[in-house]
Amino acid sequence: MKKLLIVESPSKAKTIGKYLGSDYIVTASVGHVRDLPKSNKQAIDIPAGFVPHYEISKGKEKVIAEIQYLAKGVDEILLATDPDREGEAIAWHLEQLLRDKKNKIKATIKRVTYHEITKEAIEEALKHPRIIDTDLRKAQEARRVLDRLVGYDLSGLIWKKVRYGLSAGRVQSPALRIIMEREREIRAFVSEDFWVIKANVENKKGNKFELACTKEPRDQKLVHKILDLGKSGKWVVAGVDETETKRSPRAPFTTSTLQQTASTRLGFSPSSTMRIAQKLYEKGFITYMRTDSTTISASAITAIAAYVNKNYGANYYESRSFKTKSKNAQEAHEAIRPTNISKDDQGSTPEEKRLYNLIWQRTIASQMSDARMMRTKITVNVADGQIPDFSTNGSRLLYDGWLKADPDARGEDTILPIVNVGEELKLLELTDTAKQTEPPSRYSEAGLIKELEKRGIGRPSTYASIIRTIEERGYVEKVNKALKPTDTGDVVSTFLEKTFPDYISDTFTASMEDKLDDISNGNAEYEKTLRDFYTPFTVDVKTASKDAEKITNLGKADPKFVCPTCGSGMVIKLSKNGTFLSCDRFPDCNGALMIDGTEIKPDTPIGLHPETGEAIYVKAGPYGPYVQMGEAKVVKEETITKTGKKKIKEKKLKPRMSSIPKGKNPAEVTIADAVKYLSLPRILGTHPTSGENVIANVGMFGPYVGEARNFRSIKAPLDPYSITLEEALALLAIAKKPRGFQKKAKK
Numbered sequence: 001m002k003k004l005l006i007v008e009s010p011s012k013a014k015t016i017g018k019y020l021g022s023d024y025i026v027t028a029s030v031g032h033v034r035d036l037p038k039s040n041k042q043a044i045d046i047p048a049g050f051v052p053h054y055e056i057s058k059g060k061e062k063v064i065a066e067i068q069y070l071a072k073g074v075d076e077i078l079l080a081t082d083p084d085r086e087g088e089a090i091a092w093h094l095e096q097l098l099r100d101k102k103n104k105i106k107a108t109i110k111r112v113t114y115h116e117i118t119k120e121a122i123e124e125a126l127k128h129p130r131i132i133d134t135d136l137r138k139a140q141e142a143r144r145v146l147d148r149l150v151g152y153d154l155s156g157l158i159w160k161k162v163r164y165g166l167s168a169g170r171v172q173s174p175a176l177r178i179i180m181e182r183e184r185e186i187r188a189f190v191s192e193d194f195w196v197i198k199a200n201v202e203n204k205k206g207n208k209f210e211l212a213c214t215k216e217p218r219d220q221k222l223v224h225k226i227l228d229l230g231k232s233g234k235w236v237v238a239g240v241d242e243t244e245t246k247r248s249p250r251a252p253f254t255t256s257t258l259q260q261t262a263s264t265r266l267g268f269s270p271s272s273t274m275r276i277a278q279k280l281y282e283k284g285f286i287t288y289m290r291t292d293s294t295t296i297s298a299s300a301i302t303a304i305a306a307y308v309n310k311n312y313g314a315n316y317y318e319s320r321s322f323k324t325k326s327k328n329a330q331e332a333h334e335a336i337r338p339t340n341i342s343k344d345d346q347g348s349t350p351e352e353k354r355l356y357n358l359i360w361q362r363t364i365a366s367q368m369s370d371a372r373m374m375r376t377k378i379t380v381n382v383a384d385g386q387i388p389d390f391s392t393n394g395s396r397l398l399y400d401g402w403l404k405a406d407p408d409a410r411g412e413d414t415i416l417p418i419v420n421v422g423e424e425l426k427l428l429e430l431t432d433t434a435k436q437t438e439p440p441s442r443y444s445e446a447g448l449i450k451e452l453e454k455r456g457i458g459r460p461s462t463y464a465s466i467i468r469t470i471e472e473r474g475y476v477e478k479v480n481k482a483l484k485p486t487d488t489g490d491v492v493s494t495f496l497e498k499t500f501p502d503y504i505s506d507t508f509t510a511s512m513e514d515k516l517d518d519i520s521n522g523n524a525e526y527e528k529t530l531r532d533f534y535t536p537f538t539v540d541v542k543t544a545s546k547d548a549e550k551i552t553n554l555g556k557a558d559p560k561f562v563c564p565t566c567g568s569g570m571v572i573k574l575s576k577n578g579t580f581l582s583c584d585r586f587p588d589c590n591g592a593l594m595i596d597g598t599e600i601k602p603d604t605p606i607g608l609h610p611e612t613g614e615a616i617y618v619k620a621g622p623y624g625p626y627v628q629m630g631e632a633k634v635v636k637e638e639t640i641t642k643t644g645k646k647k648i649k650e651k652k653l654k655p656r657m658s659s660i661p662k663g664k665n666p667a668e669v670t671i672a673d674a675v676k677y678l679s680l681p682r683i684l685g686t687h688p689t690s691g692e693n694v695i696a697n698v699g700m701f702g703p704y705v706g707e708a709r710n711f712r713s714i715k716a717p718l719d720p721y722s723i724t725l726e727e728a729l730a731l732l733a734i735a736k737k738p739r740g741f742q743k744k745a746k747k
Contacts, residue, residue: 004074004107006067006094008081012117012282016080019119025070029081033060034093036148043148046534049527050145054093059736064097071098071105078129083113083333084290084461085140085520092137116339117284139520142530146170146516149534150503153541154496161550162495163574165700166488170512171458172469173496173504178451179443179476180485180493189439195223196433199390201235201380201425207417208428211380211390223432226387233383235390235425241377246370249402251294251322252335252363255460256453258289261362263446265408266354270445270464276355277336285346286359287334290461294322294335296366303341304367312404318369337363361406368402376416380425392416442482456510472701487579495551499544503537557581565591580620592620594666607671609678616674618666625666627674630655659698676721685725687732694728696720705731712736 003024007013010028017026034054036043045051056064071077077098079091088111095109110129114121147170154168197213217223253261255274262273277289296304301319308317322335336359338346344360347353379391394416397403403410419425443451449463458466467483470476475489485493502508512533518524557570563583570581570593581593605615614630633653658677660666681697684705692707696714703714705728712731714720 001076002074003076003078004067004070005078005080005112008087008090009282011279015117015282015284016122019122025074027067027070028063029067029090029094030060030063032057032086032090032093033064033097036144044145050530050534052141052145056097067094068098068103068105071103071107074107077105077107077109078126079109079111079132080114080125082290083115083288085136085143086461087113088133088136089140089144092132095132115334116287117282118339121339135522136520138526139516142519142526143516146512146530146533149530150537153538154500157499157541157545157548158492158495160545161499161548162491163488166492167473168492168496169469171462171509172466172473173493174457174506174509175448175452175466176470176475176485176489176493177497177504178455178457179448179470179483180490180497182440182442183485183490186439186442191436191438192218194218194435194437195220196435197223197226197230197390198431198433199230199235199380199427200429202428203417203419203423203425205417209378209392209416211378211392213388213390215388227430227432229383229387230430231427233386235380235382235427237378237419237421237423237425238381238389239377239379240419240421241379243375244398245373245375247373247401247403248370249320249365249368249406250362252296252337252366253359254292254294254324254335255290256292256449256463258336258359259449259460259463260446262355262358263444263449265358268351268355269467270449271468272351273355274464276351280347280352280356280359283346283348284339285343285356287337287339289336291334291336292324292460293333294324295333296337296363297334300334300337300341300363301367304364307341308364308368308405312368316368316401316404318367320367322366335363361408365402365406365409368405369399371397371401371403371410372399374398378416378419442479442484444482448483455506456513457506458509459513487574491551491554491574495548499548500540503540553582554579556584561593563589563591564593565589580625582620590620594625606669606674609675610671616671616678618660618669618674620666624662625660626657627660627669627677628655628657629674629678661698680720682720684723684728687729694725694732696723696728707732 001023005016005020005024005026007016007026007028008031010030013026013028017024020026033056035057036052037055043053045053079094081087081090081094091111097103098105098109111132112125112129114125150170151168154173155166158166158168194216195218196216199211199213200208201211202208213226217226251257258277259270259273262268263270268276274289277286280286281289305317305319338356338360340346341360341364344357345353346356346360374396376394376396377391378394379389381389392414394414396413396415397410400407400410445467448467452458452463452466453460470489471478474486475492476483476485478484496504515524515529515533519526519529552573554572554574557572559569561570561581562568563570563585566583566585566589568589568591569584571584572579572595573582579595581595583589583591605617607616608614609616609629612629617628619626619628632655635651635653637649637651656678658680660669660677664673681695684694684696686692687694687707690708690710694705694707696703696705698704698720701713703720704711705714705720705723706712710732712734714723714731718727718731
């Protein structure tokens with residue numbers, strides 16, 4: 001009996017193919033095979049019950065044709081896509097395409113799932129085929145349809161009320177709001193001066209250690225008093241408190257905790273972590289990496305026990321179970337763990353090895369005994385108690401326990417000397433340092449993930465894409481590894497908070513996630529859930545489209561800023577590259593300033609182009625500052641009509657223009673800079689396959705290379721001004737994520 005087993009990725013197919021005999025053909029769908037078309041009118045039939053109309057994803061025609069061809073020569077088809085909503089959806093789409101009558105496929109179609117790619121797990125999965133889980137598939141479809149409807153409607157409104165080309169999403173918008181709320185706290189924060197006073201002391205045995213004043217005075221007079229009395233007073237040990245504490249190991253990794261820990265320990269972004277984990281999973285090294293569960297299977301616990309007893313000793317082993325925090329944990333049945341506990345070094349690249357080792361350490365440590373620490377606090381009275389106490393804290397490890405397997409979690413020990421109450425200490429140095437209170441810190445990627453999980457916004461498998469999306473849209477940027485909202489992000493979030501406060505609130509977003517989970521559990525209906533949300537939502541969008549104020553100007557500028565051209569007042573405007581100051585008489589006057597008051601001179605050339613001899617200007621437009629070569633020209637064209645008469649037609653030729661890159665001060669643009677910017681678009685050569693010109697340019701969404709209708713973004717360290725043809729061809733050869741659609745819609 002010949003069988004066809006279909007997975008998502010070629011690398012997974014290769015790994016599984018090694019475990020199966022000649023009766024099996026293993027192939028890959030290469031991710032999703034169908035998706036919604038871009039046009040919302042074609043994508044979803046709302047009156048019919050939110051019925052989606054799917055189209056074959058662009059570039060997947062050959063993949064599907066190959067699968068259909070293979071399916072005709074087998075007796076059974078096994079859909080072995082990932083064990084989550086997305087995997088269930090892909091399996092359903094494949095089934096729909098294979099069951100198409102015109103394919104004349106007679107093979108039975110069944111669904112199989114597994115949570116690790118090992119020979120044993122695959123063989124066990126094949127023993128338990130099932131039908132496709134309709135509830136799970138419907139939950140994925142509901143999320144996809146809901147996100148499309150919300151994104152489409154909100155984005156259209158933002159285009160109309162804020163700026164063309166901007167967009168919004170159901171889950172990304174609340175995430176942006178959280179970042180923006182923190183930024184407002186930072187802006188409103190008023191710092192205060194305070195002083196940190198430290199003392200270096202020495203006991204009778206010559207052991208030196210440092211103490212800090214338990215109070216951080218905000219009055220400089222008190223600082224001088226502490227310093228004066230401290231230098232003249234007697235330093236005596238007032239107390240020594242020692243407390244033995246235990247440190248228990250943490251639960252094995254879920255998707256969320258893996259992303260957070262990989263960020264803080266390894267410096268990996270959430271997207272990188274998931275990409276690397278995906279490769280480890282596909283190679284059979286770890287269990288499925290999209291999971292809310294902290295459970296470890298009985299067989300894995302047995303293997304961990306054997307490893308710990310053999311390598312560390314029986315006293316290091318302690319069987320533990322961890323309660324899963326997520327009330328709707330359903331993405332997988334196990335935590336993320338190694339498939340082979342005995343191997344602590346797996347992976348083909350340094351990044352894969354580091355992430356695997358992190359997972360291995362966490363898994364082993366989760367089944368080990370507590371570590372024991374001795375925490376010590378020394379308190380010193382100075383000058384008969386006329387000034388605040390000084391103290392220091394330290395710790396030492398009494399028993400390493402689970403830290404034996406995960407030493408990086410230990411941190412640094414501060415070992416303090418042994419002193420006795422009443423013992424006199426010698427003051428070596430007493431110093432004060434002036435500081436200022438600091439505002440709350442911005443969210444790191446790990447911090448935002450923790451906050452999203454805490455508030456119930458999104459699901460662990462979506463956190464990486466949420467952060468990536470708001471970064472790619474230009475709503476946030478990384479500043480010292482922290483997420484800072486851009487001017488554009490500020491405006492978009494403020495507009496949404498003002499216009500749709502309920503829809504981007506924590507409670508509403510978390511409640512919506514629960515309702516989608518209810519669909520997957522069979523406790524809610526697809527159509528009713530969507531209709532209950534979308535009916536009032538679309539009314540609110542229409543109302544906002546009519547009543548919401550258009551954000552052309554963001555407010556009046558400080559009165560100290562006046563138009564450099566006419567002396568009138570200035571208003572703050574949002575451009576593609578951030579905010580700038582524009583004359584409040586625009587378009588009658590086009591005077592403009594940078595947000596810091598630097599003048600953007602629109603009518604005075606900065607020099608001449610070295611090749612054309614035309615004047616080059618630095619100007620400000622609705623999409624930000626730009627350079628312009630020459631002026632607009634009007635030329636006359638002579639044509640002959642059908643009756644033989646001459647006709648003169650005037651044609652306006654626009655001057656060559658190019659955006660000034662974000663972060664570049666227009667006042668500092670030189671002729672060399674301008675020539676560089678005006679070199680775009682650059683023709684790099686011809687594509688060896690299509691014969692079309694390959695170009696490098698900067699567009700609405702940043703720098704890119706393209707040929708015909710094929711485009712790819714240019715990421716640092718490459719740039720559109722210096723990228724070579726070879727580098728451009730390499731980018732164009734990278735497969736796009738399936739987003740396209742066919743002309744003929746398929747349900």
